[in-house]
Amino acid sequence: MAKQGLNKELVVQAAGKLIEQQGISRFSMGKLARQLHIKTASLYNHVESLEKLLEYVGEEAVSQLVHMENKAIEGKQGDEALYALAEAYRFFVRDHCELYRVIMSFPKLDNPTLEQEAGEIISPVLRVLSHYGLTETLQFHWQRVLRAVMSGFAFHEQSDGFSHFPVERDESFRIAIQCVADGLRKAGGDRQ
Amino acid sequence: MAKQGLNKELVVQAAGKLIEQQGISRFSMGKLARQLHIKTASLYNHVESLEKLLEYVGEEAVSQLVHMENKAIEGKQGDEALYALAEAYRFFVRDHCELYRVIMSFPKLDNPTLEQEAGEIISPVLRVLSHYGLTETLQFHWQRVLRAVMSGFAFHEQSDGFSHFPVERDESFRIAIQCVADGLRKAGGDRQ
DNA sequence: CTTGACAAACTAACAGTATTAGTTTATACT
DNA sequence: AGTATAAACTAATACTGTTAGTTTGTCAAG
Numbered sequence: 001m002a003k004q005g006l007n008k009e010l011v012v013q014a015a016g017k018l019i020e021q022q023g024i025s026r027f028s029m030g031k032l033a034r035q036l037h038i039k040t041a042s043l044y045n046h047v048e049s050l051e052k053l054l055e056y057v058g059e060e061a062v063s064q065l066v067h068m069e070n071k072a073i074e075g076k077q078g079d080e081a082l083y084a085l086a087e088a089y090r091f092f093v094r095d096h097c098e099l100y101r102v103i104m105s106f107p108k109l110d111n112p113t114l115e116q117e118a119g120e121i122i123s124p125v126l127r128v129l130s131h132y133g134l135t136e137t138l139q140f141h142w143q144r145v146l147r148a149v150m151s152g153f154a155f156h157e158q159s160d161g162f163s164h165f166p167v168e169r170d171e172s173f174r175i176a177i178q179c180v181a182d183g184l185r186k187a188g189g190d191r192q
Numbered sequence: 193m194a195k196q197g198l199n200k201e202l203v204v205q206a207a208g209k210l211i212e213q214q215g216i217s218r219f220s221m222g223k224l225a226r227q228l229h230i231k232t233a234s235l236y237n238h239v240e241s242l243e244k245l246l247e248y249v250g251e252e253a254v255s256q257l258v259h260m261e262n263k264a265i266e267g268k269q270g271d272e273a274l275y276a277l278a279e280a281y282r283f284f285v286r287d288h289c290e291l292y293r294v295i296m297s298f299p300k301l302d303n304p305t306l307e308q309e310a311g312e313i314i315s316p317v318l319r320v321l322s323h324y325g326l327t328e329t330l331q332f333h334w335q336r337v338l339r340a341v342m343s344g345f346a347f348h349e350q351s352d353g354f355s356h357f358p359v360e361r362d363e364s365f366r367i368a369i370q371c372v373a374d375g376l377r378k379a380g381g382d383r384q
Numbered sequence: 385c386t387t388g389a390c391a392a393a394c395t396a397a398c399a400g401t402a403t404t405a406g407t408t409t410a411t412a413c414t
Numbered sequence: 415a416g417t418a419t420a421a422a423c424t425a426a427t428a429c430t431g432t433t434a435g436t437t438t439g440t441c442a443a444g
Contacts, residue, residue, distance in 0.1 A: 390440090390441090394436075397435105407424075411420085414417080
């Protein structure tokens with residue numbers, strides 16, 4: 001009624017906040033609408049559907065993650081950059097686990113926008129790998145390896161599959177990244 | 193009406209099949225009931241809720257996965273066992289990706305039954321690690337590393353975050369596991 | 385200043401969701 | 415043969431996302 005200056009960006013932003021607060025499982029169009037002081041149906045003036053909305057929220061979250069990764073590695077090289085990258089990923093998942101769930105629940109990345117964003121996602125990873133003297137082919141392979149380690153570790157840590165063991169998770173993380181660092185040196189060593 | 197011999201096990205089993213066929217996003221109590229030729233409300237004679245049902249389906253899926261892992265590594269040692277374990281994990285996720293989504297979507301593993309099953313999950317991993325001469329502490333750390341690599345790789349491969357690169361995913365996988373194998377040898381080497 | 389266009393809110397309705405309470409019914413055991 | 419019990423049922427509730435059609439507010443052109 002009051003016709004506030006509401007648009008798609010603000011709706012997506014509010015959705016992200018609500019998901020982060022209450023968890024994705026308790027999120028609904030109705031709750032989002034109430035938070036914005038409009039009726040549920042009015043949301044459809046700004047987003048096409050719940051599915052699309054979650055896609056937008058996910059894209060926004062990925063952008064944030066990539067931004068933090070890039071900030072973390074700037075000015076760094078070699079193992080220092082590698083650790084900084086992995087740590088940024090880990091802390092993002094820790095601090096925004098519900099948003100991370102949204103990203104992970106995407107069915108398939110056949111979306112053109114996401115496909116474009118895939119380049120963004122990989123960019124900081126390739127930047128870190130560039131200091132290890134890999135062939136282009138090996139860069140593609142190791143980019144997969146590194147991303148698998150980062151996301152696998154972050155996911156398990158977040159879902160508590162790790163907790164009840166009598167060893168520090170920080171140390172497990174250090175060992176995991178060190179393992180990748182050693183592998184990278186071995187793979188690129190003969191060209192440096 | 194016909195009062196078939198329906199019980200919790202059969203319901204969970206049918207739910208798993210339906211999820212695998214149609215995908216978790218298209219699953220509902222109504223569809224499951226129709227498949228079983230009963231009314232939706234009758235399902236609640238066998239399971240407490242949708243959430244619980246998915247928990248049971250997930251537990252069943254984890255059991256299957258662990259069984260395949262154990263079968264894959266039996267009679268093998270060292271790197272051969274390591275590769276066999278990781279491959280079993282990878283192929284399970286590839287062949288049952290919708291069930292894998294159910295497992296991954298568990299909020300937190302504070303469930304006592306899941307906590308118990310956590311031992312099962314880790315058992316084949318520890319068995320593989322036992323050949324590398326690690327201290328007990330290091331075994332706990334490397335169990336986390338290995339599981340992170342396996343699930344991280346499988347997840348990314350399944351969600352297509354890997355596909356559009358001009359290098360083979362099999363080779364990326366080989367490199368990832370080789371990296372862990374080298375790391376394990378380095379970590380356990382001084383005690384063997 | 386009025387008119388018109390347009391976006392953004394609304395109401396009303398629909399089909400689908402999980403779930404509960406209360407009731408019938410078939411089977412198995414005393 | 416009678417009864418207890420588990421498993422089906424019907425009916426109802428409160429929510430879910432979504433669409434169509436309608437009112438309303440704002441901004442720009444005549």
